[in-house]
Amino acid sequence: MATLILPILLIAIGSTAFAEFIMTARLTATTTAESGDIAIEISGWKIESTNTIDANGNGVTLGDELKIEGVTDGDGKTIELGITVDPIFPDWYLNLTVGVHNTLVSTPVTLIRRIFYFDSNNNPVETDVAGLLSLFRIKYSDKWYDETGQPIPDITTYEIWPCHTITTLESLTFDGQNYPELQDQTFSFMIEIQAIYPQTGG
Amino acid sequence: MRNPKILVALLIPILFISMGAYSYAHFTDLVVKKYKLHVKCFMVDITSYKAVSRYDDELITKNPPDDELAAMGGTTTISLSTNKAFPGWYVWVGLLIQNKGDFPANVNTPLYSISDPTGVGVHTEQYFYGPFAHADFQNAWGKVTWKDLEQYGPPSGNVPPPVTLEPYGDDYKNKMVLWIYLELLNGAQQFQVHIEITVLATSI
Numbered sequence: 001m002a003t004l005i006l007p008i009l010l011i012a013i014g015s016t017a018f019a020e021f022i023m024t025a026r027l028t029a030t031t032t033a034e035s036g037d038i039a040i041e042i043s044g045w046k047i048e049s050t051n052t053i054d055a056n057g058n059g060v061t062l063g064d065e066l067k068i069e070g071v072t073d074g075d076g077k078t079i080e081l082g083i084t085v086d087p088i089f090p091d092w093y094l095n096l097t098v099g100v101h102n103t104l105v106s107t108p109v110t111l112i113r114r115i116f117y118f119d120s121n122n123n124p125v126e127t128d129v130a131g132l133l134s135l136f137r138i139k140y141s142d143k144w145y146d147e148t149g150q151p152i153p154d155i156t157t158y159e160i161w162p163c164h165t166i167t168t169l170e171s172l173t174f175d176g177q178n179y180p181e182l183q184d185q186t187f188s189f190m191i192e193i194q195a196i197y198p199q200t201g202g
Numbered sequence: 203m204r205n206p207k208i209l210v211a212l213l214i215p216i217l218f219i220s221m222g223a224y225s226y227a228h229f230t231d232l233v234v235k236k237y238k239l240h241v242k243c244f245m246v247d248i249t250s251y252k253a254v255s256r257y258d259d260e261l262i263t264k265n266p267p268d269d270e271l272a273a274m275g276g277t278t279t280i281s282l283s284t285n286k287a288f289p290g291w292y293v294w295v296g297l298l299i300q301n302k303g304d305f306p307a308n309v310n311t312p313l314y315s316i317s318d319p320t321g322v323g324v325h326t327e328q329y330f331y332g333p334f335a336h337a338d339f340q341n342a343w344g345k346v347t348w349k350d351l352e353q354y355g356p357p358s359g360n361v362p363p364p365v366t367l368e369p370y371g372d373d374y375k376n377k378m379v380l381w382i383y384l385e386l387l388n389g390a391q392q393f394q395v396h397i398e399i400t401v402l403a404t405s406i
């Protein structure tokens with residue numbers, strides 16, 4: 001009996017570990033998309049406005065002081081945007097739109113937005129909008145829009161069907177005028193958009 | 203296999219757990235936006251200052267003192283104190299301000315903080331000069347005395363704020379002058395007062 005139960009237990013533990021791995025390894029979603037799986041990707045991005053300056057005076061800001069780079073997984077999906085700004089300064093702002101696409105092979109999904117910052121050991125620590133302000137003096141807000149440009153009041157209940165794209169407009173402002181202790185600091189945080197199967201009820 | 207029912211009762215939940223966990227892994231997906239931001243605040247400093255008044259300047263204590271300020275290289279806040287203040291007491295404060303940072307900044311009207319245990323009101327006027335790209339600020343700075351200020355008022359050529367200062371060049375570049383007239387409006391016949399002046403710089 002033990003010889004039967006042990007491998008089954010190992011399978012159960014392995015499956016749970018696999019699930020946790022997929023949940024926590026945010027940048028390495030290694031699943032192959034098949035019909036019935038959830039699969040979203042970043043379909044594009046656009047800087048709506050910013051006052052990022054040409055600090056080194058070389059005539060170039062985008063790709064220099066402000067860099068946005070997409071990261072793809074093994075299937076060619078863009079799953080990450082790396083946004084680097086150097087320098088930011090009091091009253092610096094960035095308004096960025098990002099398209100989130102639910103792929104053809106996926107199921108209907110709803111989204112959850114979570115915020116993490118990276119501690120001194122580069123470990124992600126979950127925080128929220130108020131946390132971003134208190135930690136880094138970053139005022140953060142986001143709005144969501146459907147394919148017709150209509151606002152989506154609550155992204156957590158809005159069902160995105162396969163082959164459809166929604167857009168998020170996120171706004172960041174550095175409210176650091178009276179915080180000289182932030183001078184020359186570099187900080188990192190992450191906006192995570194998680195797609196889940198629509199929750200019924202509630 | 204003495205009791206197959208127990209075995210089945212164990213196996214079924216274990217199988218459900220494993221199937222559920224595997225399915226859960228396939229029923230979520232993530233995309234992320236990672237921000238990395240480097241802060242460089244403005245470094246617009248008062249590099250020199252003077253407080254002149256027809257009332258004995260020696261009775262005004264400056265902080266930081268001139269030698270200390272020179273050693274510091276600059277500061278955003280200076281303070282003046284006297285225990286010989288009275289209603290109508292006034293002082294002209296001249297600030298030589300320089301952008302020592304990496305990018306341009308606008309210099310606006312400063313912040314004042316008056317310690318007034320007796321409820322002293324204050325009247326201020328600000329006169330902005332610059333920006334000066336070279337050592338051409340002497341007319342608004344070095345040659346100005348309290349007699350000039352009293353007789354003729356502030357130096358001519360002032361401009362409306364804000365003054366835009368380009369990034370730091372050398373000691374003679376990217377400066378401006380700010381003259382402040384500060385008058386105490388009321389209070390006791392003789393009292394102690396402490397005045398703080400903070401320079402404000404913002405993005406363009």
